[in-house]
Amino acid sequence: MAVSSRRPPRSRRAARVVIVLLALIWTQFPFGSGGASAEGGHELALCCAWGKSLDDANLTYNVSSPDPASTQVIRNAVEEWDGDLPALTLTEVPVGSPADITIRFTPADGRTEGQAVTSFTRRGLISKVEITIQGALAPANSGGLGQIAKHEFGHALGLGHTNYEGNLMSPAVSPDPQPVPPCVIQGVIEANRGKMTDPQGKRPAPPRVSQVAC
Numbered sequence: 640m641a642v643s644s645r646r647p648p649r650s651r652r653a654a655r656v657v658i659v660l661l662a663l664i665w666t667q668f669p670f671g672s673g674g675a676s677a678e679g680g681h682e683l684a685l686c687c688a689w690g691k692s693l694d695d696a697n698l699t700y701n702v703s704s705p706d707p708a709s710t711q712v713i714r715n716a717v718e719e720w721d722g723d724l725p726a727l728t729l730t731e732v733p734v735g736s737p738a739d740i741t742i743r744f745t746p747a748d749g750r751t752e753g754q755a756v757t758s759f760t761r762r763g764l765i766s767k768v769e770i771t772i773q774g775a776l777a778p779a780n781s782g783g784l785g786q787i788a789k790h791e792f793g794h795a796l797g798l799g800h801t802n803y804e805g806n807l808m809s810p811a812v813s814p815d816p817q818p819v820p821p822c823v824i825q826g827v828i829e830a831n832r833g834k835m836t837d838p839q840g841k842r843p844a845p846p847r848v849s850q851v852a853c
Contacts, residue, residue: 681853683808683822684799685830685846687757690764692739693834693843697728701736704744708777709784713742716788720796723819724827726835740768740795742788747773751783751814755794763845768795783814793823797830797846801853822853 692698700717704710714731721729732738751774758767770791774780790812800810808823828835829851833843 681801681803681806682850683801683806683826683853684850685797685826685848686794686799687759687763687765687797688831688833688843688845689739689797690760690762690766690843692766693727693831696726696834697730698739699730699732699737700740700742701732701734701738702742702744703734706744706746706776709744709746709780712777712781712785713744713772713788716785717742717792719789719819720792723824724796724835726828727831738767740770740792742770742772742791744784745771745773746776748775751775751780751787753787753791755791757794764843765797770795780814782816785816786812786814789819793819793827796827798823798826799850803853806853820853822851826851 689698702710702713702717704713717729717731721727751772753770753772756769756771757765758769760766770788772784772787772791774784774787777784786807790807793808798808801808803809804811805813806823807817807820808826829848830846831843832847
């Protein structure tokens with residue numbers, strides 16, 4: 640589910656479009672591998688591509704959390720993405736330092752939820768992402784917290800949702816740990832093709848396709 644809003648620009652140069660990618664996640668209700676799909680089959684939607692921040696094939700991030708164990712679970716989720724994308728480096732920087740992607744965890748009772756707020760340039764390229772996650776603490780909630788962190792980071796890398804249940808990027812995510820699926824990795828590569836498969840390209844561009852098959 641995506642909700643967009645536009646704030647009146649103070650100047651043409653300062654104008655930004657902000658899209659909120661809301662992941663509707665109930666970690667206490669795991670889904671199987673089945674589920675409804677569109678007529679075109681199982682697909683993963685692509686949202687957008689990173690702009691000049693990806694020129695050096697590196698994105699920075701930080702994690703703000705009051706709980707060390709939960710912080711480590713979220714960090715592990717990002718590091719899993721880092722290992723799955725050899726053409727991209729994800730570098731953690733201290734909280735308070737400028738970062739391309741900021742992650743904030745807030746302990747809360749009830750279901751574990753996440754949200755990614757993506758800011759765009761006038762060319763429709765990602766300029767920064769702010770991820771917020773709330774839920775119970777690790778280690779009791781390590782599974783749900785880790786999966787949601789991976790899901791939201793997928794949005795931060797340019798992905799939308801799948802049109803079926805049971806995938807990491809499905810609108811509702813199971814708390815059962817699972818690796819990042821191959822089609823999801825391919826989605827990130829396709830979304831950011833300008834820098835991840837053609838690093839000599841003149842400048843980044845929005846994705847050439849709107850979805851990839853899963």
